[in-house]
Amino acid sequence: MEPPPAALAARAVAQCVGPTGPWRRTVSNKVLGCDWIPGCGSLVGAPGSRVAGPGRRGRGPGHPGRRCRVTVACAGHVGARITWARLSQLRVTCARPSSRPELGAESGASRSVGLRMRGGQGAARAPVIQFTNCRILRGRALLREDLWVRGGSILDPEKLFFEERRVADEQRDCGGCILAPGFIDVQINGGFGVDFSQATEDVGSGVALVARRILPHGVTSFCPTLVTSPPEVYRKVLPQIPVKSGGPHGAGVLGVHLEGPFISREKRGAHPEAHLRSFEANAFQDLLAIYGGLDNVRIVTLAPELGRSHEVIRALTALGICVSLGHSVADLGTAEEAVQSGATFITHLFNAMLPFHHRDPGIVGLLTSDRLPLGRHIFYGMIADGIHTNPAALRIAHRAHPEGLVLVTDAVPALGLGNGRHTLGQQEVEVDGLTAYVAGTNTLSGSIAPMDTCVRHFLQATGCSVESALEAASLHPAQLLGLEKHKGTLDFGADADFVVLDDSLHVRATYISGELVWQAEEARQ
Amino acid sequence: MRLVILDNYDLASEWAAKYICNRIIQFRPGQDRYFTLGLPTGSTPLGCYKKLIEYHKNGDLSFKYVKTFNMDEYVGLPRNHPESYHSYMWNNFFKHIDIDPNNAHILDGNATDLQAECDAFEKKIKEAGGIDLFVGGIGPDGHIAFNEPGSSLVSRTRVKTLAMDTILANAKYFDGDLSKVPTMALTVGVGTVMDAREVMILITGAHKAFALYKAIEEGVNHMWTVSAFQQHPRTIFVCDEDATLELRVKTVKYFKGLMHVHNKLVDPLYSMKEAN
Numbered sequence: 001m002e003p004p005p006a007a008l009a010a011r012a013v014a015q016c017v018g019p020t021g022p023w024r025r026t027v028s029n030k031v032l033g034c035d036w037i038p039g040c041g042s043l044v045g046a047p048g049s050r051v052a053g054p055g056r057r058g059r060g061p062g063h064p065g066r067r068c069r070v071t072v073a074c075a076g077h078v079g080a081r082i083t084w085a086r087l088s089q090l091r092v093t094c095a096r097p098s099s100r101p102e103l104g105a106e107s108g109a110s111r112s113v114g115l116r117m118r119g120g121q122g123a124a125r126a127p128v129i130q131f132t133n134c135r136i137l138r139g140r141a142l143l144r145e146d147l148w149v150r151g152g153s154i155l156d157p158e159k160l161f162f163e164e165r166r167v168a169d170e171q172r173d174c175g176g177c178i179l180a181p182g183f184i185d186v187q188i189n190g191g192f193g194v195d196f197s198q199a200t201e202d203v204g205s206g207v208a209l210v211a212r213r214i215l216p217h218g219v220t221s222f223c224p225t226l227v228t229s230p231p232e233v234y235r236k237v238l239p240q241i242p243v244k245s246g247g248p249h250g251a252g253v254l255g256v257h258l259e260g261p262f263i264s265r266e267k268r269g270a271h272p273e274a275h276l277r278s279f280e281a282n283a284f285q286d287l288l289a290i291y292g293g294l295d296n297v298r299i300v301t302l303a304p305e306l307g308r309s310h311e312v313i314r315a316l317t318a319l320g321i322c323v324s325l326g327h328s329v330a331d332l333g334t335a336e337e338a339v340q341s342g343a344t345f346i347t348h349l350f351n352a353m354l355p356f357h358h359r360d361p362g363i364v365g366l367l368t369s370d371r372l373p374l375g376r377h378i379f380y381g382m383i384a385d386g387i388h389t390n391p392a393a394l395r396i397a398h399r400a401h402p403e404g405l406v407l408v409t410d411a412v413p414a415l416g417l418g419n420g421r422h423t424l425g426q427q428e429v430e431v432d433g434l435t436a437y438v439a440g441t442n443t444l445s446g447s448i449a450p451m452d453t454c455v456r457h458f459l460q461a462t463g464c465s466v467e468s469a470l471e472a473a474s475l476h477p478a479q480l481l482g483l484e485k486h487k488g489t490l491d492f493g494a495d496a497d498f499v500v501l502d503d504s505l506h507v508r509a510t511y512i513s514g515e516l517v518w519q520a521e522e523a524r525q
Numbered sequence: 526m527r528l529v530i531l532d533n534y535d536l537a538s539e540w541a542a543k544y545i546c547n548r549i550i551q552f553r554p555g556q557d558r559y560f561t562l563g564l565p566t567g568s569t570p571l572g573c574y575k576k577l578i579e580y581h582k583n584g585d586l587s588f589k590y591v592k593t594f595n596m597d598e599y600v601g602l603p604r605n606h607p608e609s610y611h612s613y614m615w616n617n618f619f620k621h622i623d624i625d626p627n628n629a630h631i632l633d634g635n636a637t638d639l640q641a642e643c644d645a646f647e648k649k650i651k652e653a654g655g656i657d658l659f660v661g662g663i664g665p666d667g668h669i670a671f672n673e674p675g676s677s678l679v680s681r682t683r684v685k686t687l688a689m690d691t692i693l694a695n696a697k698y699f700d701g702d703l704s705k706v707p708t709m710a711l712t713v714g715v716g717t718v719m720d721a722r723e724v725m726i727l728i729t730g731a732h733k734a735f736a737l738y739k740a741i742e743e744g745v746n747h748m749w750t751v752s753a754f755q756q757h758p759r760t761i762f763v764c765d766e767d768a769t770l771e772l773r774v775k776t777v778k779y780f781k782g783l784m785h786v787h788n789k790l791v792d793p794l795y796s797m798k799e800a801n
Contacts, residue, residue, distance in 0.1 A: 146620070158615045162604060165626040 126151035128160065129514060130168035134500075136179045137470050138490050147179050149496040152513035156492040174500060177508055178466070181474035181488050182220025182497035183451045186299060186481070187257055187347065187381055187408035189225045191415035195423055196224045196241070196256075199233045203240035211250025213416060215518040217450035218473075218499035218507040221252040221487055223298050225410075228260030228271035229426065235292040242296055246497065246512040254481060255298025259347060261290065262302040262312075263327035267352040270438045270445040271327065272426045280307035284315040297321055298481065301347040303328035304338035317342030322481060324381075325363055327352040332365040339372050345480055346380035348410055349397055350389055351444070367401040377401070379480040381408040382472075384458035385449035387435050391461035398462045406480055407454050407473040412436055412446035456505045466505070526741065526760040528780040529787045530769055534729045537765045538572025541660070541727055543791035544761070545577060546586050548658055548723075550795040554590035559628070561592045561650075563659030563718065564618075565670075566610045569727050570662060571617060578621040585796035588624040592653050594646070595631040596661060596670035596718075599707035600684065602634055608698050609634070632682070632711040643682040643711055650717070659721035663728050666690045667736040667749030671712035678745070678753040680714030715753045723759040726751060731767040738771035 131147040138145065148155040148168065160166050190196045192213045194206035207224055214222065224241055226234070238256060246252030260268075261277040268276060279286035288294070300316055301324040302309060313323045325338055326347025331354070335343075346353075346363055354362035366378045384394060384407055398405055409415070414422040414431040421439060422429050428439035431448060438445045449457070451473060459469040478488025486495045496514035499507055510518040531537040545562070554560040564570075580586040598610045606612060611631055619629055630649055636642035650656060661669050666688060672680060673688040687695075692706045699705040718724060728737050740751040741762065747753075754760040769777050 156605075157620060158605060158612065161615060161619060161626045161629070162611055162631075167623075167626060 127169035128155065128166065130157070130171045131174050131179060132171050134174035134177055134179045136490050137181060137467060137474075140467060140471070142178065142467055147490060147498070149511075149514040152496055152515075154490055154492055154494045154496050159492075178470075178501045178503070178505075179490065179498050180218075180470040180501055181478075181490055181494075182251075182499050182510065182512065183218045183407075183455070183473040184254070184477035184481075184488055185214070185219050185222040185409050185411075185451050186254075186345075186406065186477050187225050187259070188214075188222055188411045189227060189259075189446055190413035191411050193413055193417055193422070195413040196237070197226045197229050197233060197426075198423065199229075199236035203237050207241055207253065208250055211246070211253065214251055214450070215510045215512075216507060216520075217452045218455075218501070218510055219251050219451050220246050220497035220499070220510065220512050221254050223254050223257040225257040225259055228263065228268070228275045230275050231290050231292065234258075234290065238291065238293065238296055243298075246517075248512070248515060248517045250517075252497075252512070254483070256296050257299040257301070257324075258291065258297055259301040260327065262287065262300075262306055262309075263352075264303040264305065264329050266329055267303070267327045267354075269327060269352045270427060270429075270443055275426070278306050279309070279312055283308040283311040287312055287316075294319060294321065299324055299345065301326040301345075303330060304343065305330040305334050309338060310341045313338055313341040313343055325353075325366075328363060329354050331360050331362055332369065335363045335366050336369055336371045339366060339369075339376075339378060344376070344379060345406070346378060348383050348388065348408065349380040350393055351383070364397075367397060367404065377404050379404045379406050379476060381406050381410075382458075383408060383410045383447050383449075384454040384461065385409075385434060385447040386457050386461070387449075388444060388447060394458065395462050398464060398468075402464070402468060404476065405472045406476045407451065407458055408477075409449060409451050409454055410446050411448060411450065415448045415450060417448075452501075452505065452507050459505060469505070526755065526757075526762060527783075527787060528741065528776070529761060529763045530777065530781050530784070531763070531765055534572060534765050537727070537729050537763055538570075539576050540791055541570075541573045541725065541763045542576030542580065543794050544725065544763075545573070545658065545660065546580050547791060547795050549586065549588075549591060550797055552657065556590070559590050559592045559653065561594065561653050561656045561658075563656045563661065563713070563721060564593050564595050564614070565660055565662045565727070566595065566597070566613045567662050569729055569733075570660065573660075573727060574618045578618070580796075581622045584798055585794075587797055588622045591624060592628040593624065593630065594650055594653075594656060594713075597710050597712040598632040598634040600634040600639065600709040600711060602707050604633075604635065634707075634711055639684045639711060643684065646682050646711075646713075647717065650720075656721035658723045658725060659718050660725045660727065661718060663726055663733055663736050663740065663751050664691060665694060665732055665736055667739050667751050669715060669718060669726070669751045669753075671710045672715050672750040674748040674750070676715060676747060676750050678747050678750065679716040679719075681716055682711065682713045685710055685712050715750050719753060719757055723761075724754055724757055725761045725763060726754065728762060728764040728768045730765070731770055733764075733768050734770040734772075737762070737764060737768050742772060742776060 128148060128150045131149070134147065135142045136145050136147050146157070148157040148160065191210045194210050196207065200206065211222070226237060241253060241256050243255050244253040260271050261275050262279060263271060263276060265273065265276055277290055291297070299322040302312065304313070304325050305328060316323050322345055323343040324345035324347045325335055325343050346366060349364065353364070356362065356364040366372070367380065372378060380397065382389060382394060382397060382405055412429055414429060414436055417431070419431050419433070422431065429445045430437050430439045434449055436445045436448050437443060455469050455473050458472060459466065474488040475484065478484045485493070487497060490498060497512050500509040502508055508520050509516060529540060531540050549560050552560045577586065581588065595610060595614060602609045604611045614631060630646065632646055633642055663669060666674055668674065668691070671685045671687060671691070673685060673691065676685070686709050692703060692708065695706050696703050736749065736751070739749040741755065743749070743752065745752045745755050
């Protein structure tokens with residue numbers, strides 16, 4: 001991906017002043033961005049158009065109802081003129097391309113180019129869909145509002161009405177259901193027989209299978225997780241799991257979560273002892289040597305009590321990788337220092353860490369620590385399957401720090417397979433009902449409760465509000481990964497990844513980028 | 526004038542909504558025949574809007590062939606500000622009904638040339654064939670739209686600076702912070718509303734009682750601009766009991782006695798379902 005252009009040129013604004021005045025142009029120039037965000041007002045075709053003024057390309061003064069030819073351009077892409085008849089409103093917003101184009105532009109300046117004429121018909125290509133008769137999760141509350149979607153993004157209907165003077169092209173009745181942002185699972189080791197930590201020749205299709213099979217559970221984005229593995233596995237597997245947008249083929253891949261091998265021996269849980277590592281010798285270089293590279297990596301779980309962890313944490317944070325504390329015997333002081341170095345997450349709170357003690361709360365104490373960097377709070381994953389954590393413990397954590405709770409499944413390949421023996425990383429796992437153990441022991445080995453089950457259990461166990469439960473599975477993981485502008489939310493401009501739920505929070509349908517990607521059987525009539 | 530007095534706010538809102546509904550349906554709007562409606566903002570018409578939305582949702586009333594013209598809008602407030610009149614109309618009315626966005630006209634308080642915007646608005650009203658029914662409210666100082674005391678009774682759409690009374694009354698929408706309340710607004714003139722073929726003024730609440738008294742029991746006076754409608758051939762004042770508190774008992778008794786006549790305007794309540 002080539003680096004973005006150095007500077008954005010001046011903004012071009014042209015405004016037609018109704019039937020009598022000439023078409024006034026303030027500045028006409030090109031160079032907008034090359035990362036097109038569809039759905040922000042009227043989309044004017046693909047990158048490669050130039051905003052023109054009157055006289056140059058338009059046929060004289062712009063008038064509503066008259067034919068006008070307009071082109072819009074952007075740097076790096078030239079060509080593609082678009083002809084419009086009966087132009088009423090044309091608005092284009094462009095942004096600097098980001099380094100993760102698949103997820104849409106997350107950073108950079110944006111310039112708005114508006115071309116407005118009164119009267120005439122709308123000119124955007126993508127149809128506007130209005131989801132009616134529903135309650136949507138917006139602004140931390142469930143509102144009785146309609147959800148408007150265009151071109152894969154959530155649309156502001158007021159803006160559509162007053163600026164573009166358009167109504168919906170299609171209305172879909174949601175039968176009184178709840179529309180929540182699609183769930184985001186940041187810790188899932190596999191499922192449906194697929195084990196992400198197994199170095200096969202075709203990891204891609206395994207990831208794709210899981211991505212498709214988690215759609216019925218409301219998950220629209222996820223982080224495939226690799227447990228502690230030997231270096232060969234990382235070298236083979238990591239390059240085969242690229243970041244990818246979701247769609248009818250399956251949920252989007254946000255990046256890989258590497259859980260281990262830099263974890264504590266005593267708290268390794270189901271991770272194989274033989275492959276544990278430390279980075280005492282060369283800190284970040286050791287880490288790179290084991291993983292082979294950090295492309296496609298989004299989260300790394302490590303134990304902060306390991307020597308030189310601070311350098312490693314700082315290096316990872318500088319690369320934009322989220323550092324999580326887990327499988328550790330760290331005390332509170334060590335954990336706080338790790339957060340000050342950049343750690344932002346705790347991997348499955350309570351599990352694989354020292355238990356809470358009133359004189360040294362350990363990692364659990366981060367939830368209420370007063371030594372965290374200003375303006376930041378810690379996020380923590382919780383497996384709400386009814387097995388990994390006692391409901392009372394779930395409630396204590398939720399009440400102490402509800403804003404940071406992130407629901408994860410920590411699902412293993414046995415998810416969706418039923419009772420019996422299956423593999424997880426380098427080990428064998430035994431499934432019995434909703435519980436999975438390391439074969440032959442009493443050590444829990446990940447969960448097999450899908451995300452929607454976790455959300456329902458969380459709601460019932462904590463007695464929290466429906467909004468809280470839904471945010472824990474969508475908004476909070478998005479905030480953890482810095483994606484809250486586009487994911488985990490139904491705010492205007494966000495990606496239209498959402499899930500249709502009935503009042504008991506069972507999934508009726510899943511949408512990615514405004515497209516229906518899964519629907520429950522009964523709903524299909 | 527007709528003075529329609531109902532017992533409380535809800536009944537007054539319902540009566541007004543029924544009247545508007547009947548007027549639209551009896552007009553038989555269609556492809557070449559749009560019904561033009563003037564609309565107000567504020568807390569008074571909220572109940573009326575809710576009822577109209579209810580009629581629409583029941584399938585009894587469609588706004589497909591209705592054109593609307595709002596009375597006013599603040600100057601300088603961003604269109605998507607929660608207190609702008611665009612937001613008010615969208616949230617309380619437009620988003621619930623089937624009006625064509627091209628037919629919903631609201632003054633643009635952020636236009637580069639405000640007076641030109643006002644002139645264009647007058648022109649649009651003219652091009653639409655004038656207003657069939659202009660619905661309005663009344664301020665505590667007796668103003669209609671933002672035609673503050675002292676406004677010419679033949680004024681047209683223009684920019685107005687708001688009176689202190691109005692700013693104080695509106696402060697509650699801006700967290701009680703006077704500095705946040707806009708000081709200027711674009712408003713239709715008294716003359717503009719007088720040009721409508723029919724005018725309906727909604728007045729509810731005891732705080733409007735004195736203004737109602739000044740508007741209908743005293744003379745036509747530019748200090749109480751609603752009084753101009755004493756000279757309009759077809760005006761209806763719809764109010765609740767509380768709003769009549771400053772009127773003479775004789776006036777109230779007379780008009781209450783006419784309720785059986787007034788009610789014929791809303792009963793039977795027509796429905797577009799029958800028309801089809």
